[in-house]
Amino acid sequence: MLSQWNQTPVGLCRCQKLVGLKLQRLNEKIDSRRRQRLGWGGVFSLLLFLFSVRPAPAVVATEAQDSSSIYSQPGITPSIPLKNAEESFVRAAVAKYGGRESASKALAAQGWNLMRDNRHDLALEDFIRAWQLDPKNYQAFWGFGAILSEQGKLNEAIEQLEIARELNDDSSQRVQLLTDLGILHSEYATRTPPTNELDRAHRFVLANNRFAESIEINQNDPASWRAWAISLYAQERYSEAWIKARRAMDLNAEPFPGGFLKRLREKMPEPN
Numbered sequence: 001m002l003s004q005w006n007q008t009p010v011g012l013c014r015c016q017k018l019v020g021l022k023l024q025r026l027n028e029k030i031d032s033r034r035r036q037r038l039g040w041g042g043v044f045s046l047l048l049f050l051f052s053v054r055p056a057p058a059v060v061a062t063e064a065q066d067s068s069s070i071y072s073q074p075g076i077t078p079s080i081p082l083k084n085a086e087e088s089f090v091r092a093a094v095a096k097y098g099g100r101e102s103a104s105k106a107l108a109a110q111g112w113n114l115m116r117d118n119r120h121d122l123a124l125e126d127f128i129r130a131w132q133l134d135p136k137n138y139q140a141f142w143g144f145g146a147i148l149s150e151q152g153k154l155n156e157a158i159e160q161l162e163i164a165r166e167l168n169d170d171s172s173q174r175v176q177l178l179t180d181l182g183i184l185h186s187e188y189a190t191r192t193p194p195t196n197e198l199d200r201a202h203r204f205v206l207a208n209n210r211f212a213e214s215i216e217i218n219q220n221d222p223a224s225w226r227a228w229a230i231s232l233y234a235q236e237r238y239s240e241a242w243i244k245a246r247r248a249m250d251l252n253a254e255p256f257p258g259g260f261l262k263r264l265r266e267k268m269p270e271p272n
Helices: 017-031 087-097 100-116 120-133 138-150 154-167 171-191 197-217 222-234 238-250 260-267
Strands: none
Touching (some): 087 100, 087 120, 120 138, 138 171, 154 171, 171 197, 197 222, 222 260
16 A cells, blocks of 8 residues: 655665555545556555565465464464465475575565555465565565555554564665655544544654654655655645655655645645
8 A cells, every 4th residue: 555656766676555555545635536556657565676586376384383373473463364384385485595584585575566566465475475484574564564554454554564663674675664654654644533633643643753764764765755745734734744845856756646736835835
């Protein structure tokens, strides 16, 4: 649910589909109609690595152990059908990729490629395989969050991305991850009934915190500024939205969703 249509290559191909879809859905709240995906070829993934090899149609691995022990682990959601890995699958993956961690990263990357192609079921299989090989691979949890977000399970998606944030050991991808979290918190807030104002306000605070963390790491990330501007519009903080929007445009961010700047001008003329 989140598309990295953004022009922000950070070493690897930075195609952040999760960001894109969330920005689009946040824009739906603004525009009251569904829009088509933005981006470089309609991508949704938080991040896409340039792996091309998909493992043989193997095994969504299972083990005889009771799955209840898996779901007793902190942060593991029953919405993701996790199973223990078969030894034959682990041996084959290690032989192919040289180790559990490298195999886990390769499978997670393939999952993002499948997300880009809207093949979510197959993507989920790869994310599960990645988790089976390395339960501390933040990309697996990021992928779980993407899947849950696509299903409209925003609270569970946020939980998975927060786990990914805690596990993240790749500083080059942290900005993207924080931006995705800001988008999801914003989306959750916009879906919160007005009668629950405290929860709504709390979610927007969390969104702003994540965006601020992202910008603190990289002040020149156009995707973060763009997403934050859209979120601030939803928060009715129009002056701040203009500041973020201008910064995004200065950094040559992808164009804002159709009509966004016009609506922002209607709420508040563009400052000089």
